[in-house]
Amino acid sequence: MKLSELLHGIRGMNTLNVKEATVDIHHIEMDSREVRPGTLFFCINGYTVDGHDFAQSAYEKGAVAIVSERPLDVPIPVFVVRDTKRTMAQLSNRFYDHPTKKLQLIGVTGTNGKTSVTHILEQLFKGQNRTTGLIGTMYTKIDDVYIETKNTTPESLVLQQRFQEMVDKQVDTALMEVSSHALHLGRVRGCDFDIAIFTNLSPDHIDYHQSMDHYMYAKSLLFSQLGNTYEGKTAIFNGDDQVADQLIQMTTADIITYGIKKQADVMASNIRAAATGTTFTLTVFGESIEVQTRLIGLFNVYNVLAAVSAAYVSNISLSAIQQGLESIEGIAGRFEAIDSGQDFAVIVDYAHTPDSLENVLKTVQDFANNQIRVVVGCGGDRDKTKRPIMGEIAVKYADETIFTSDNPRTEDPNTILQEMTAGLDRDQYRLIVDRSEAIHYAMKQAKTNDIIIIAGKGHETYQEVGRERTHFDDREVARAALKERIK
Numbered sequence: 027m028k029l030s031e032l033l034h035g036i037r038g039m040n041t042l043n044v045k046e047a048t049v050d051i052h053h054i055e056m057d058s059r060e061v062r063p064g065t066l067f068f069c070i071n072g073y074t075v076d077g078h079d080f081a082q083s084a085y086e087k088g089a090v091a092i093v094s095e096r097p098l099d100v101p102i103p104v105f106v107v108r109d110t111k112r113t114m115a116q117l118s119n120r121f122y123d124h125p126t127k128k129l130q131l132i133g134v135t136g137t138n139g140k141t142s143v144t145h146i147l148e149q150l151f152k153g154q155n156r157t158t159g160l161i162g163t164m165y166t167k168i169d170d171v172y173i174e175t176k177n178t179t180p181e182s183l184v185l186q187q188r189f190q191e192m193v194d195k196q197v198d199t200a201l202m203e204v205s206s207h208a209l210h211l212g213r214v215r216g217c218d219f220d221i222a223i224f225t226n227l228s229p230d231h232i233d234y235h236q237s238m239d240h241y242m243y244a245k246s247l248l249f250s251q252l253g254n255t256y257e258g259k260t261a262i263f264n265g266d267d268q269v270a271d272q273l274i275q276m277t278t279a280d281i282i283t284y285g286i287k288k289q290a291d292v293m294a295s296n297i298r299a300a301a302t303g304t305t306f307t308l309t310v311f312g313e314s315i316e317v318q319t320r321l322i323g324l325f326n327v328y329n330v331l332a333a334v335s336a337a338y339v340s341n342i343s344l345s346a347i348q349q350g351l352e353s354i355e356g357i358a359g360r361f362e363a364i365d366s367g368q369d370f371a372v373i374v375d376y377a378h379t380p381d382s383l384e385n386v387l388k389t390v391q392d393f394a395n396n397q398i399r400v401v402v403g404c405g406g407d408r409d410k411t412k413r414p415i416m417g418e419i420a421v422k423y424a425d426e427t428i429f430t431s432d433n434p435r436t437e438d439p440n441t442i443l444q445e446m447t448a449g450l451d452r453d454q455y456r457l458i459v460d461r462s463e464a465i466h467y468a469m470k471q472a473k474t475n476d477i478i479i480i481a482g483k484g485h486e487t488y489q490e491v492g493r494e495r496t497h498f499d500d501r502e503v504a505r506a507a508l509k510e511r512i513k
């Protein structure tokens with residue numbers, strides 16, 4: 027693609043001369059380390075370093091043009107724009123030829139449930155022989171090929187590239203978790219969503235968004251973006267959530283609500299919860315069927331309703347939905363049972379927000395006929411306000427709480443634990459900083475019919491200490507501890 031073609035109509039501070047305009051762009055990159063000959067390089071002023079400082083290095087590695095926020099002294103065309111991130115989203119979309127226009131794109135936002143909803147949808151679509159792509163916290167998955175990701179919602183440039191790969195592999199439906207950071211930072215600018223889903227809103231990421239209102243505004247961007255071209259667009263809301271009515275105002279798309287408490291288009295009633303799964307009556311626009319799922323807990327009923335709403339809009343019949351839901355085995359790291367034949371339950375869950383921790387603990391309380399033990403921590407360099415709240419929730423529901431490390435990053439884990447336990451009586455909890463030791467301790471204490479919840483990391487296979495990631499998987503450690511116990 028010619029540089030002039032890519033930049034056509036973009037407002038920026040230079041006019042390309044004929045020679046510059048005919049430069050061929052073969053790649054686009056925002057990281058100088060990835061630059062190859064023929065690359066257009068975007069200088070991004072980041073949170074840790076300023077990408078403009080790598081312009082020279084990008085040029086030396088073969089960059090043929092640069093998009094920047096200020097004039098630069100390099101002998102290649104430099105196109106100066108007001109905000110390189112925004113321009114990058116627009117140009118990436120162009121460079122990869124608007125891939126989201128060529129597939130059905132479903133975006134899921136909300137504090138909790140994004141991963142579960144996208145994975146339930148994946149199963150429902152696969153049951154209809156549709157090819158899916160998935161972008162989220164755990165990974166990007168294109169036609170059963172897994173790609174590791176750093177962010178829940180990747181940067182626009184990576185995102186558009188992934189969509190193009192999906193189009194190349196004839197994926198017809200892309201399921202994407204859309205984080206509030208991504209919405210706020212414009213990573214999904216240019217994505218042509220067909221369906222947008224709101225799951226729920228509860229305190230999280232307040233370090234970044236500063237207030238719950240701003241957090242909600244960030245979420246609302248998905249729905250205003252969807253409403254820009256309302257034809258064939260559907261916005262799906264959890265009608266039981268307290269901000270649903272406000273978010274509904276943000277879109278001109280068709281609206282579907284789901285819920286349990288208030289009247290909604292898609293509803294669950296007569297819910298029968300068991301330790302092995304959940305059964306309920308599903309009513310979709312007045313038509314009712316009985317559904318059975320191995321997913322456990324009321325929060326998962328909401329996740330199922332969100333997915334059902336999107337599947338229904340995507341012309342999947344109620345009977346196919348019913349069959350699809352029955353076939354779902356579970357979701358990795360989400361209420362995942364670790365079973366090595368022991369006589370007590372071990373559950374690994376990603377619960378890392380106050381709300382999700384409470385949901386998981388409340389759910390097991392319904393089935394518990396002996397002690398509940400929870401192993402939990404809070405991440406470093408992230409929202410500190412949730413630490414004492416998570417601490418309180420843990421001791422409120424569990425008979426024994428073991429506070430431990432969970433991705434302390436550049437913070438001292440002891441400081442994080444102090445903040446989690448501030449205000450608690452010393453005899454309400456145990457502190458074991460080393461996460462592996464904490465899990466081993468919980469296993470050693472377990473008696474018949476006890477329930478152990480290992481919360482916070484779920485599917486993660488690493489522990490972030492300092493700026494390094496080292497291998498750590500709660501499920502592996504739990505299995506090893508169970509083996510040791512049996513010996």
Ligand SMILES: CC(=O)N[C@H]1[C@@H](OP(=O)(O)OP(=O)(O)OC[C@H]2O[C@@H](n3ccc(=O)[nH]c3=O)[C@H](O)[C@@H]2O)O[C@H](CO)[C@@H](O)[C@@H]1O[C@H](C)C(=O)N[C@@H](C)C(=O)N[C@H](CCC(=O)O)C(=O)O
Nearest residue numbers: 056057058070072073074075077080177178179181205207
């Ligand atoms: C705060 C934030 O969003 N940071 C994101 C940001 O990193 P950054 O601003 O620190 O980037 P930087 O390291 O300063 O680099 C600036 C620029 O210089 C470039 N560079 C850098 C070094 C070099 O040698 N050459 C070079 O060109 C970089 O490629 C980049 O373009 O840009 C990176 C690349 O896109 C992101 O991976 C990174 O997300 C970090 C990992 C992060 O933790 N983000 C969190 C806050 C986040 O976005 N979370 C949400 C969801 C969370 C949830 O729901 O739980 C998410 O969607 O993941």
